[in-house]
Amino acid sequence: MKQEAALTILKTGRNVYLTGAAGSGKTYVLNRYIEYLRTHNVSVGITASTGIAATHLGGMTIHSWSGIGIKEYLSEWDLDALSQRQPLVKRLERTQVLLIDEVSMLRPEVLDMVDAVARTLRRNDTPFGGMQVILSGDFFQLPPVVRSSDEDAFADSSRAWQEGDFRVCYLTEQYRQNDDALTAILNDIRDGEISVSSREALESRMGDNVQRIPDAVVLHTHNDNVDARNVEELHKIEGTAVTYEMISSGRGNLVETLKKSVLAPELLTLKVGARVMFVKNSPDQEYVNGTLGEVIDVDGEYPKVRTHNGKVITAYPVSWETTDDGKVLAAVTQVPLRLAWAITVHKSQGMSLDAVEVDLSRAFTPGQGYVALSRARTLDGLVLTGLNAMALQVHPYVGIRDAQLQAESDQWERVVAKFSNEKVASLHQEFITRVGNSAPAETTQTPRTPTHVQTLQLLEEGKSIAEIAEARSLTPGTIIGHIEKLHAQGTTAALTHIQPEASLLADVAQAAKALKTPSLSALHRKLKGKYEYDELRLARLFIGE
Numbered sequence: 001m002k003q004e005a006a007l008t009i010l011k012t013g014r015n016v017y018l019t020g021a022a023g024s025g026k027t028y029v030l031n032r033y034i035e036y037l038r039t040h041n042v043s044v045g046i047t048a049s050t051g052i053a054a055t056h057l058g059g060m061t062i063h064s065w066s067g068i069g070i071k072e073y074l075s076e077w078d079l080d081a082l083s084q085r086q087p088l089v090k091r092l093e094r095t096q097v098l099l100i101d102e103v104s105m106l107r108p109e110v111l112d113m114v115d116a117v118a119r120t121l122r123r124n125d126t127p128f129g130g131m132q133v134i135l136s137g138d139f140f141q142l143p144p145v146v147r148s149s150d151e152d153a154f155a156d157s158s159r160a161w162q163e164g165d166f167r168v169c170y171l172t173e174q175y176r177q178n179d180d181a182l183t184a185i186l187n188d189i190r191d192g193e194i195s196v197s198s199r200e201a202l203e204s205r206m207g208d209n210v211q212r213i214p215d216a217v218v219l220h221t222h223n224d225n226v227d228a229r230n231v232e233e234l235h236k237i238e239g240t241a242v243t244y245e246m247i248s249s250g251r252g253n254l255v256e257t258l259k260k261s262v263l264a265p266e267l268l269t270l271k272v273g274a275r276v277m278f279v280k281n282s283p284d285q286e287y288v289n290g291t292l293g294e295v296i297d298v299d300g301e302y303p304k305v306r307t308h309n310g311k312v313i314t315a316y317p318v319s320w321e322t323t324d325d326g327k328v329l330a331a332v333t334q335v336p337l338r339l340a341w342a343i344t345v346h347k348s349q350g351m352s353l354d355a356v357e358v359d360l361s362r363a364f365t366p367g368q369g370y371v372a373l374s375r376a377r378t379l380d381g382l383v384l385t386g387l388n389a390m391a392l393q394v395h396p397y398v399g400i401r402d403a404q405l406q407a408e409s410d411q412w413e414r415v416v417a418k419f420s421n422e423k424v425a426s427l428h429q430e431f432i433t434r435v436g437n438s439a440p441a442e443t444t445q446t447p448r449t450p451t452h453v454q455t456l457q458l459l460e461e462g463k464s465i466a467e468i469a470e471a472r473s474l475t476p477g478t479i480i481g482h483i484e485k486l487h488a489q490g491t492t493a494a495l496t497h498i499q500p501e502a503s504l505l506a507d508v509a510q511a512a513k514a515l516k517t518p519s520l521s522a523l524h525r526k527l528k529g530k531y532e533y534d535e536l537r538l539a540r541l542f543i544g545e
Contacts, residue, residue, distance in 0.1 A: 250330030361386025
Protein backbone atom coordinates (compact mmCIF):
# COMPACT_ATOMS: atom_id res chain seq x y z
CA MET A 1 0.00 0.00 0.00
CA LYS A 2 1.22 3.49 -0.81
CA GLN A 3 1.37 6.23 1.79
CA GLU A 4 -1.51 8.24 0.32
CA ALA A 5 -3.81 5.21 0.43
CA ALA A 6 -2.94 4.68 4.10
CA LEU A 7 -3.68 8.34 4.85
CA THR A 8 -7.02 8.01 3.10
CA ILE A 9 -7.99 5.14 5.41
CA LEU A 10 -6.66 6.89 8.53
CA LYS A 11 -8.79 9.95 7.81
CA THR A 12 -12.00 7.87 7.85
CA GLY A 13 -11.60 7.48 11.62
CA ARG A 14 -11.23 3.69 11.56
CA ASN A 15 -8.82 1.98 13.91
CA VAL A 16 -5.67 1.18 11.92
CA TYR A 17 -2.58 -0.97 12.25
CA LEU A 18 0.08 0.80 10.19
CA THR A 19 2.97 -1.49 9.31
CA GLY A 20 5.70 -2.11 6.76
CA ALA A 21 9.42 -2.74 6.54
CA ALA A 22 11.96 -0.51 8.27
CA GLY A 23 12.26 2.69 6.24
CA SER A 24 8.87 2.37 4.54
CA GLY A 25 7.71 5.71 5.94
CA LYS A 26 5.51 4.77 8.87
CA THR A 27 6.69 7.72 10.96
CA TYR A 28 6.25 10.05 7.98
CA VAL A 29 2.63 8.93 7.53
CA LEU A 30 1.92 9.33 11.24
CA ASN A 31 3.36 12.85 11.23
CA ARG A 32 1.24 13.72 8.18
CA TYR A 33 -1.86 12.45 9.97
CA ILE A 34 -1.00 14.30 13.19
CA GLU A 35 -0.66 17.53 11.19
CA TYR A 36 -4.03 16.86 9.53
CA LEU A 37 -5.74 16.25 12.88
CA ARG A 38 -4.30 19.36 14.46
CA THR A 39 -5.37 21.46 11.47
CA HIS A 40 -8.92 20.30 12.20
CA ASN A 41 -8.63 20.83 15.98
CA VAL A 42 -8.77 17.14 16.81
CA SER A 43 -7.06 16.29 20.08
CA VAL A 44 -4.49 13.54 19.52
CA GLY A 45 -2.50 11.52 22.05
CA ILE A 46 0.97 10.78 20.66
CA THR A 47 2.69 7.83 22.30
CA ALA A 48 5.07 4.95 21.70
CA SER A 49 6.16 1.79 23.48
CA THR A 50 9.64 3.27 24.13
CA GLY A 51 11.05 6.70 24.87
CA ILE A 52 13.27 6.79 21.79
CA ALA A 53 10.37 5.96 19.48
CA ALA A 54 8.33 8.69 21.15
CA THR A 55 10.97 11.28 20.21
CA HIS A 56 10.32 10.74 16.52
CA LEU A 57 6.73 11.87 16.96
CA GLY A 58 7.21 14.39 19.74
CA GLY A 59 5.20 12.28 22.18
CA MET A 60 5.60 10.23 25.35
CA THR A 61 5.54 6.56 26.29
CA ILE A 62 2.13 4.90 26.36
CA HIS A 63 2.90 3.76 29.91
CA SER A 64 3.25 7.35 31.09
CA TRP A 65 0.44 8.73 28.93
CA SER A 66 -2.11 6.19 30.17
CA GLY A 67 -0.98 6.29 33.79
CA ILE A 68 -0.22 2.56 33.98
CA GLY A 69 3.52 3.09 34.54
CA ILE A 70 5.36 -0.17 35.16
CA LYS A 71 2.35 -2.10 36.40
CA GLU A 72 2.03 -5.73 35.34
CA TYR A 73 -1.76 -5.72 35.70
CA LEU A 74 -4.57 -3.42 36.79
CA SER A 75 -6.94 -4.28 39.62
CA GLU A 76 -10.29 -2.61 40.16
CA TRP A 77 -8.60 -0.60 42.91
CA ASP A 78 -5.91 0.55 40.46
CA LEU A 79 -8.51 1.72 37.97
CA ASP A 80 -10.38 3.54 40.71
CA ALA A 81 -7.16 5.23 41.84
CA LEU A 82 -6.39 6.33 38.27
CA SER A 83 -9.90 7.76 37.95
CA GLN A 84 -9.11 10.06 40.89
CA ARG A 85 -6.19 11.63 39.03
CA GLN A 86 -7.93 14.59 37.45
CA PRO A 87 -5.14 15.61 35.04
CA LEU A 88 -5.10 12.04 33.71
CA VAL A 89 -8.90 11.94 33.44
CA LYS A 90 -8.93 15.23 31.55
CA ARG A 91 -6.24 13.94 29.18
CA LEU A 92 -8.26 10.83 28.35
CA GLU A 93 -11.54 12.74 28.05
CA ARG A 94 -10.22 15.28 25.56
CA THR A 95 -8.27 12.82 23.42
CA GLN A 96 -10.11 11.72 20.28
CA VAL A 97 -7.27 9.91 18.49
CA LEU A 98 -4.57 7.82 20.16
CA LEU A 99 -1.34 6.86 18.33
CA ILE A 100 0.90 4.10 19.68
CA ASP A 101 4.17 3.66 17.77
CA GLU A 102 6.52 0.62 17.91
CA VAL A 103 3.65 -1.59 19.01
CA SER A 104 5.70 -4.71 18.21
CA MET A 105 7.52 -4.15 21.51
CA LEU A 106 4.28 -3.87 23.50
CA ARG A 107 3.16 -6.91 25.47
CA PRO A 108 -0.49 -7.87 24.89
CA GLU A 109 -1.44 -7.28 28.51
CA VAL A 110 -0.16 -3.70 28.27
CA LEU A 111 -2.48 -2.96 25.35
CA ASP A 112 -5.33 -4.51 27.34
CA MET A 113 -4.48 -2.26 30.30
CA VAL A 114 -4.54 0.83 28.06
CA ASP A 115 -7.94 -0.27 26.78
CA ALA A 116 -9.22 -0.77 30.34
CA VAL A 117 -7.98 2.66 31.44
CA ALA A 118 -9.56 4.33 28.40
CA ARG A 119 -12.94 2.65 28.95
CA THR A 120 -12.94 3.52 32.65
CA LEU A 121 -11.75 7.11 32.55
CA ARG A 122 -13.78 8.00 29.46
CA ARG A 123 -16.85 6.20 30.90
CA ASN A 124 -17.38 4.49 27.58
CA ASP A 125 -17.33 0.69 27.29
CA THR A 126 -16.55 0.54 23.57
CA PRO A 127 -12.98 -0.42 22.57
CA PHE A 128 -10.49 2.17 23.86
CA GLY A 129 -13.34 4.25 25.19
CA GLY A 130 -14.44 5.30 21.70
CA MET A 131 -11.14 6.84 20.61
CA GLN A 132 -9.73 6.18 17.17
CA VAL A 133 -6.57 4.15 17.80
CA ILE A 134 -3.63 3.99 15.40
CA LEU A 135 -1.10 1.26 16.13
CA SER A 136 2.17 1.43 14.21
CA GLY A 137 5.05 -0.99 14.06
CA ASP A 138 6.61 -4.00 12.41
CA PHE A 139 6.58 -7.47 13.97
CA PHE A 140 9.95 -8.16 12.31
CA GLN A 141 11.40 -5.71 14.81
CA LEU A 142 12.24 -6.82 18.35
CA PRO A 143 9.46 -8.72 20.13
CA PRO A 144 8.23 -7.71 23.57
CA VAL A 145 10.26 -8.71 26.61
CA VAL A 146 8.35 -11.55 28.29
CA ARG A 147 9.05 -13.91 31.15
CA SER A 148 8.04 -16.99 29.19
CA SER A 149 8.59 -18.27 25.67
CA ASP A 150 4.95 -18.09 24.61
CA GLU A 151 4.60 -17.45 20.90
CA ASP A 152 1.39 -15.51 21.48
CA ALA A 153 3.18 -12.69 23.28
CA PHE A 154 2.69 -10.14 20.50
CA ALA A 155 0.27 -7.25 20.83
CA ASP A 156 -2.12 -8.69 18.24
CA SER A 157 -2.99 -11.54 20.63
CA SER A 158 -4.52 -9.08 23.10
CA ARG A 159 -8.25 -8.82 23.67
CA ALA A 160 -8.06 -5.10 22.88
CA TRP A 161 -6.62 -5.80 19.42
CA GLN A 162 -9.20 -8.46 18.68
CA GLU A 163 -12.11 -6.22 19.69
CA GLY A 164 -10.63 -3.07 18.14
CA ASP A 165 -11.50 -4.01 14.52
CA PHE A 166 -8.21 -2.69 13.11
CA ARG A 167 -7.74 -2.01 9.38
CA VAL A 168 -4.27 -3.05 8.21
CA CYS A 169 -2.25 -0.58 6.15
CA TYR A 170 0.97 -2.30 5.01
CA LEU A 171 3.36 0.22 3.43
CA THR A 172 5.42 -1.27 0.63
CA GLU A 173 7.67 1.55 -0.61
CA GLN A 174 11.23 2.02 0.74
CA TYR A 175 12.58 5.41 1.78
CA ARG A 176 15.32 4.93 4.40
CA GLN A 177 17.81 2.58 2.79
CA ASN A 178 19.11 4.21 -0.37
CA ASP A 179 21.17 1.36 -1.77
CA ASP A 180 19.83 -1.84 -3.27
CA ALA A 181 22.29 -4.16 -1.51
CA LEU A 182 21.17 -3.29 2.02
CA THR A 183 17.50 -3.35 1.02
CA ALA A 184 18.00 -6.82 -0.49
CA ILE A 185 19.58 -8.10 2.74
CA LEU A 186 16.70 -6.80 4.84
CA ASN A 187 14.11 -8.24 2.48
CA ASP A 188 15.86 -11.62 2.57
CA ILE A 189 15.69 -11.62 6.37
CA ARG A 190 11.97 -10.88 6.19
CA ASP A 191 11.51 -13.69 3.65
CA GLY A 192 13.38 -16.12 5.90
CA GLU A 193 16.06 -17.09 3.38
CA ILE A 194 19.37 -15.28 2.90
CA SER A 195 20.56 -15.34 -0.72
CA VAL A 196 24.17 -15.88 -1.77
CA SER A 197 24.48 -12.27 -2.91
CA SER A 198 23.17 -10.99 0.45
CA ARG A 199 25.63 -13.16 2.37
CA GLU A 200 28.46 -11.87 0.22
CA ALA A 201 27.31 -8.29 0.82
CA LEU A 202 27.29 -8.87 4.59
CA GLU A 203 30.71 -10.51 4.49
CA SER A 204 32.06 -7.50 2.62
CA ARG A 205 31.32 -5.39 5.70
CA MET A 206 33.08 -7.80 8.11
CA GLY A 207 36.68 -8.57 9.00
CA ASP A 208 39.86 -6.67 9.63
CA ASN A 209 39.94 -5.22 6.13
CA VAL A 210 36.85 -3.09 6.77
CA GLN A 211 37.82 0.36 7.93
CA ARG A 212 36.11 1.46 11.14
CA ILE A 213 33.91 4.53 10.79
CA PRO A 214 34.75 7.45 13.11
CA ASP A 215 31.94 8.44 15.49
CA ALA A 216 29.83 5.45 14.50
CA VAL A 217 27.18 4.42 17.03
CA VAL A 218 28.15 0.98 18.33
CA LEU A 219 25.37 -1.58 18.83
CA HIS A 220 25.66 -4.68 21.02
CA THR A 221 23.04 -7.24 21.98
CA HIS A 222 24.07 -7.43 25.65
CA ASN A 223 24.47 -4.78 28.33
CA ASP A 224 27.80 -6.18 29.55
CA ASN A 225 29.38 -5.55 26.12
CA VAL A 226 27.86 -2.08 26.05
CA ASP A 227 29.17 -1.26 29.52
CA ALA A 228 32.69 -2.52 28.72
CA ARG A 229 32.87 -0.44 25.53
CA ASN A 230 31.61 2.67 27.29
CA VAL A 231 34.14 2.35 30.12
CA GLU A 232 36.91 1.87 27.56
CA GLU A 233 35.92 5.03 25.70
CA LEU A 234 35.59 7.04 28.92
CA HIS A 235 39.15 6.09 29.90
CA LYS A 236 40.43 7.55 26.64
CA ILE A 237 39.25 11.03 27.65
CA GLU A 238 41.70 13.12 29.64
CA GLY A 239 40.35 15.23 32.44
CA THR A 240 38.72 14.93 35.82
CA ALA A 241 36.18 12.18 36.36
CA VAL A 242 33.16 12.92 38.54
CA THR A 243 31.04 10.13 39.99
CA TYR A 244 27.37 10.47 40.89
CA GLU A 245 26.03 7.88 43.33
CA MET A 246 22.48 6.52 43.34
CA ILE A 247 20.62 7.07 46.60
CA SER A 248 17.94 4.62 47.68
CA SER A 249 15.35 4.29 50.42
CA GLY A 250 12.58 1.91 51.36
CA ARG A 251 12.14 -1.86 51.52
CA GLY A 252 15.29 -3.69 50.54
CA ASN A 253 13.75 -6.16 48.08
CA LEU A 254 11.73 -3.44 46.37
CA VAL A 255 14.79 -1.20 46.15
CA GLU A 256 16.77 -3.98 44.48
CA THR A 257 13.94 -4.56 42.00
CA LEU A 258 13.88 -0.84 41.20
CA LYS A 259 17.64 -0.76 40.66
CA LYS A 260 17.34 -3.60 38.15
CA SER A 261 14.45 -2.00 36.30
CA VAL A 262 15.90 1.49 35.80
CA LEU A 263 18.60 2.21 33.24
CA ALA A 264 20.57 4.67 35.36
CA PRO A 265 23.67 3.02 36.91
CA GLU A 266 24.24 2.97 40.67
CA LEU A 267 27.58 4.72 40.08
CA LEU A 268 27.65 7.12 37.14
CA THR A 269 31.13 8.35 36.21
CA LEU A 270 31.39 11.20 33.71
CA LYS A 271 33.99 13.45 32.13
CA VAL A 272 33.68 16.44 29.85
CA GLY A 273 33.36 15.02 26.34
CA ALA A 274 31.54 11.84 27.40
CA ARG A 275 28.80 10.68 25.08
CA VAL A 276 25.64 10.10 27.12
CA MET A 277 21.99 9.14 26.87
CA PHE A 278 19.14 10.33 29.08
CA VAL A 279 17.32 7.36 30.61
CA LYS A 280 14.07 8.91 31.80
CA ASN A 281 11.45 11.25 30.42
CA SER A 282 11.80 14.78 31.73
CA PRO A 283 8.64 16.11 33.44
CA ASP A 284 9.15 19.45 31.70
CA GLN A 285 9.86 17.77 28.32
CA GLU A 286 13.48 18.98 28.14
CA TYR A 287 14.50 15.43 27.19
CA VAL A 288 13.08 11.94 26.89
CA ASN A 289 14.32 8.44 27.56
CA GLY A 290 16.81 7.98 24.70
CA THR A 291 17.90 11.59 24.08
CA LEU A 292 21.61 11.56 23.13
CA GLY A 293 24.16 14.23 23.92
CA GLU A 294 27.66 15.12 25.14
CA VAL A 295 28.75 16.21 28.60
CA ILE A 296 30.11 19.78 28.45
CA ASP A 297 30.51 20.60 32.16
CA VAL A 298 30.99 18.62 35.39
CA ASP A 299 32.22 21.45 37.60
CA GLY A 300 28.82 22.22 39.08
CA GLU A 301 26.71 20.06 41.36
CA TYR A 302 25.07 18.37 38.36
CA PRO A 303 26.45 17.73 34.86
CA LYS A 304 25.51 19.83 31.86
CA VAL A 305 24.75 18.07 28.58
CA ARG A 306 24.53 19.45 25.05
CA THR A 307 22.05 17.37 23.06
CA HIS A 308 22.42 16.64 19.35
CA ASN A 309 20.08 19.51 18.51
CA GLY A 310 22.31 21.96 20.41
CA LYS A 311 20.18 22.33 23.54
CA VAL A 312 22.10 22.61 26.83
CA ILE A 313 20.44 20.79 29.73
CA THR A 314 21.43 20.51 33.37
CA ALA A 315 20.85 16.89 34.36
CA TYR A 316 19.19 17.24 37.75
CA PRO A 317 18.61 14.02 39.73
CA VAL A 318 15.25 12.31 39.29
CA SER A 319 13.48 9.60 41.26
CA TRP A 320 12.00 6.24 40.39
CA GLU A 321 9.45 5.01 42.92
CA THR A 322 7.34 2.02 43.88
CA THR A 323 4.08 3.13 45.51
CA ASP A 324 1.03 1.57 47.06
CA ASP A 325 -2.10 3.50 48.00
CA GLY A 326 -0.19 6.74 47.56
CA LYS A 327 2.61 5.63 49.90
CA VAL A 328 6.17 5.38 48.58
CA LEU A 329 7.46 1.89 49.42
CA ALA A 330 10.83 2.23 47.69
CA ALA A 331 12.67 4.90 45.75
CA VAL A 332 15.98 5.37 43.96
CA THR A 333 17.34 8.73 42.86
CA GLN A 334 20.13 9.37 40.37
CA VAL A 335 21.25 11.72 37.62
CA PRO A 336 19.24 10.32 34.67
CA LEU A 337 22.18 9.57 32.37
CA ARG A 338 24.28 6.67 31.18
CA LEU A 339 27.29 6.48 28.88
CA ALA A 340 26.33 6.01 25.24
CA TRP A 341 29.27 5.42 22.92
CA ALA A 342 27.67 2.00 22.70
CA ILE A 343 24.01 1.12 23.21
CA THR A 344 22.00 -2.05 23.00
CA VAL A 345 20.17 -3.09 19.85
CA HIS A 346 17.00 -2.85 21.92
CA LYS A 347 17.64 0.85 22.62
CA SER A 348 18.47 1.55 18.97
CA GLN A 349 15.03 0.61 17.68
CA GLY A 350 13.52 3.55 15.84
CA MET A 351 16.87 5.24 15.12
CA SER A 352 18.14 5.96 11.61
CA LEU A 353 21.94 6.23 11.53
CA ASP A 354 24.51 7.36 8.96
CA ALA A 355 27.26 5.26 10.57
CA VAL A 356 26.74 2.20 12.74
CA GLU A 357 29.05 -0.52 14.03
CA VAL A 358 27.17 -3.72 14.88
CA ASP A 359 28.23 -6.76 16.91
CA LEU A 360 25.76 -9.62 16.48
CA SER A 361 28.06 -12.38 17.71
CA ARG A 362 25.86 -12.86 20.80
CA ALA A 363 22.42 -12.31 19.24
CA PHE A 364 19.97 -14.29 21.36
CA THR A 365 16.47 -13.52 20.12
CA PRO A 366 14.79 -13.32 16.71
CA GLY A 367 14.64 -9.86 15.21
CA GLN A 368 17.86 -8.48 16.72
CA GLY A 369 19.82 -8.72 13.49
CA TYR A 370 17.04 -7.17 11.45
CA VAL A 371 16.69 -4.23 13.85
CA ALA A 372 20.44 -3.63 14.05
CA LEU A 373 21.11 -3.82 10.30
CA SER A 374 18.09 -1.69 9.42
CA ARG A 375 19.42 1.20 11.54
CA ALA A 376 21.92 1.91 8.73
CA ARG A 377 20.94 3.99 5.73
CA THR A 378 23.54 2.43 3.45
CA LEU A 379 25.72 -0.66 3.34
CA ASP A 380 28.81 1.58 3.30
CA GLY A 381 27.64 3.10 6.59
CA LEU A 382 27.63 -0.33 8.25
CA VAL A 383 30.50 -2.19 9.91
CA LEU A 384 29.72 -5.71 11.11
CA THR A 385 32.10 -6.97 13.82
CA GLY A 386 30.32 -10.22 14.65
CA LEU A 387 27.50 -12.45 13.45
CA ASN A 388 25.93 -15.70 14.67
CA ALA A 389 23.18 -17.96 13.32
CA MET A 390 20.44 -16.40 15.47
CA ALA A 391 21.17 -12.89 14.20
CA LEU A 392 19.44 -13.32 10.85
CA GLN A 393 16.42 -15.25 12.13
CA VAL A 394 12.92 -13.96 12.68
CA HIS A 395 10.27 -15.25 15.02
CA PRO A 396 8.42 -18.17 13.37
CA TYR A 397 5.06 -16.58 14.14
CA VAL A 398 6.06 -13.36 12.40
CA GLY A 399 6.57 -14.87 8.95
CA ILE A 400 3.12 -16.45 9.00
CA ARG A 401 1.45 -13.36 10.41
CA ASP A 402 3.18 -11.10 7.89
CA ALA A 403 1.55 -12.86 4.96
CA GLN A 404 -1.84 -12.43 6.64
CA LEU A 405 -1.23 -8.74 7.25
CA GLN A 406 -0.25 -8.14 3.64
CA ALA A 407 -3.42 -9.90 2.48
CA GLU A 408 -5.58 -7.81 4.82
CA SER A 409 -3.89 -4.63 3.62
CA ASP A 410 -4.49 -5.55 -0.02
CA GLN A 411 -8.14 -6.20 0.80
CA TRP A 412 -8.69 -2.78 2.39
CA GLU A 413 -6.83 -1.06 -0.42
CA ARG A 414 -9.20 -2.66 -2.95
CA VAL A 415 -12.23 -1.66 -0.87
CA VAL A 416 -11.17 1.99 -0.69
CA ALA A 417 -10.29 2.04 -4.40
CA LYS A 418 -13.95 1.32 -5.20
CA PHE A 419 -15.11 4.49 -3.45
CA SER A 420 -15.60 7.66 -5.46
CA ASN A 421 -13.69 10.78 -4.53
CA GLU A 422 -16.95 12.24 -3.26
CA LYS A 423 -17.57 9.23 -1.01
CA VAL A 424 -14.05 9.41 0.43
CA ALA A 425 -14.41 13.14 1.10
CA SER A 426 -17.75 12.48 2.79
CA LEU A 427 -16.25 9.82 5.10
CA HIS A 428 -13.42 12.14 6.03
CA GLN A 429 -15.78 15.00 6.79
CA GLU A 430 -18.08 12.79 8.87
CA PHE A 431 -15.19 11.82 11.12
CA ILE A 432 -13.91 15.39 11.52
CA THR A 433 -17.42 16.61 12.29
CA ARG A 434 -17.78 13.95 14.98
CA VAL A 435 -14.47 14.49 16.78
CA GLY A 436 -13.22 17.93 15.76
CA ASN A 437 -13.52 21.16 17.70
CA SER A 438 -15.96 23.62 16.13
CA ALA A 439 -13.66 26.53 17.00
CA PRO A 440 -11.45 27.73 14.15
CA ALA A 441 -7.92 26.41 14.07
CA GLU A 442 -5.35 28.60 15.75
CA THR A 443 -2.69 29.90 13.42
CA THR A 444 -0.14 30.06 16.22
CA GLN A 445 0.31 27.63 19.05
CA THR A 446 0.00 29.03 22.56
CA PRO A 447 3.37 28.64 24.29
CA ARG A 448 3.35 25.95 26.94
CA THR A 449 4.11 27.19 30.44
CA PRO A 450 7.36 25.51 31.59
CA THR A 451 6.68 22.92 34.25
CA HIS A 452 8.93 24.58 36.86
CA VAL A 453 7.01 27.84 36.34
CA GLN A 454 3.75 25.96 36.96
CA THR A 455 5.27 24.77 40.23
CA LEU A 456 6.31 28.36 41.05
CA GLN A 457 2.72 29.52 40.63
CA LEU A 458 1.58 26.99 43.23
CA LEU A 459 4.44 27.90 45.55
CA GLU A 460 3.35 31.52 45.37
CA GLU A 461 -0.07 30.36 46.59
CA GLY A 462 1.63 29.00 49.69
CA LYS A 463 1.20 25.31 48.86
CA SER A 464 3.56 22.71 50.32
CA ILE A 465 5.71 20.36 48.26
CA ALA A 466 3.35 17.47 49.03
CA GLU A 467 0.31 19.51 47.99
CA ILE A 468 1.95 20.57 44.73
CA ALA A 469 3.00 17.01 43.95
CA GLU A 470 -0.56 15.78 44.48
CA ALA A 471 -2.12 18.64 42.50
CA ARG A 472 0.22 18.07 39.55
CA SER A 473 0.31 14.24 39.71
CA LEU A 474 4.10 14.38 40.07
CA THR A 475 6.49 12.98 42.67
CA PRO A 476 7.84 15.19 45.46
CA GLY A 477 11.32 14.56 44.06
CA THR A 478 10.28 16.08 40.75
CA ILE A 479 8.86 19.13 42.50
CA ILE A 480 12.13 19.56 44.41
CA GLY A 481 13.91 19.42 41.05
CA HIS A 482 11.75 22.37 39.94
CA ILE A 483 12.62 24.21 43.17
CA GLU A 484 16.33 23.63 42.54
CA LYS A 485 15.94 25.15 39.10
CA LEU A 486 14.00 28.12 40.48
CA HIS A 487 16.67 28.65 43.14
CA ALA A 488 19.42 28.58 40.52
CA GLN A 489 17.53 31.26 38.58
CA GLY A 490 17.42 33.49 41.66
CA THR A 491 13.73 32.95 42.38
CA THR A 492 13.82 32.58 46.17
CA ALA A 493 11.04 34.78 47.56
CA ALA A 494 8.38 32.13 46.95
CA LEU A 495 10.41 29.43 48.71
CA THR A 496 10.52 30.73 52.28
CA HIS A 497 7.51 28.73 53.48
CA ILE A 498 9.08 25.41 52.47
CA GLN A 499 12.33 25.99 54.36
CA PRO A 500 13.25 22.89 56.40
CA GLU A 501 13.45 22.93 60.19
CA ALA A 502 16.45 24.60 61.80
CA SER A 503 17.77 21.29 63.21
CA LEU A 504 17.91 19.75 59.73
CA LEU A 505 19.66 22.81 58.31
CA ALA A 506 22.18 22.78 61.13
CA ASP A 507 22.97 19.08 60.63
CA VAL A 508 23.42 19.50 56.89
CA ALA A 509 25.56 22.62 57.29
CA GLN A 510 27.82 20.88 59.80
CA ALA A 511 28.17 17.78 57.62
CA ALA A 512 28.87 19.85 54.51
CA LYS A 513 31.59 21.80 56.34
CA ALA A 514 33.29 18.55 57.37
CA LEU A 515 33.32 17.17 53.84
CA LYS A 516 35.83 18.07 51.17
CA THR A 517 33.24 17.47 48.47
CA PRO A 518 29.72 17.83 49.95
CA SER A 519 27.86 15.89 47.28
CA LEU A 520 24.42 14.59 48.13
CA SER A 521 25.62 10.99 48.39
CA ALA A 522 28.49 12.07 50.65
CA LEU A 523 26.09 14.05 52.86
CA HIS A 524 23.76 11.09 53.05
CA ARG A 525 26.61 8.83 54.22
CA LYS A 526 28.00 11.43 56.63
CA LEU A 527 24.61 11.79 58.28
CA LYS A 528 24.21 7.99 58.32
CA GLY A 529 20.88 8.01 56.54
CA LYS A 530 19.22 10.24 59.13
CA TYR A 531 17.48 12.25 56.41
CA GLU A 532 15.91 11.28 53.10
CA TYR A 533 17.67 12.25 49.88
CA ASP A 534 15.02 14.82 48.95
CA GLU A 535 15.29 16.42 52.40
CA LEU A 536 19.02 16.92 51.81
CA ARG A 537 18.41 18.37 48.34
CA LEU A 538 16.02 20.92 49.78
CA ALA A 539 18.12 21.75 52.83
CA ARG A 540 21.21 22.60 50.78
CA LEU A 541 19.28 25.39 49.07
CA PHE A 542 18.77 27.19 52.39
CA ILE A 543 22.21 26.79 53.95
CA GLY A 544 23.78 30.22 54.32
CA GLU A 545 20.63 32.12 53.43
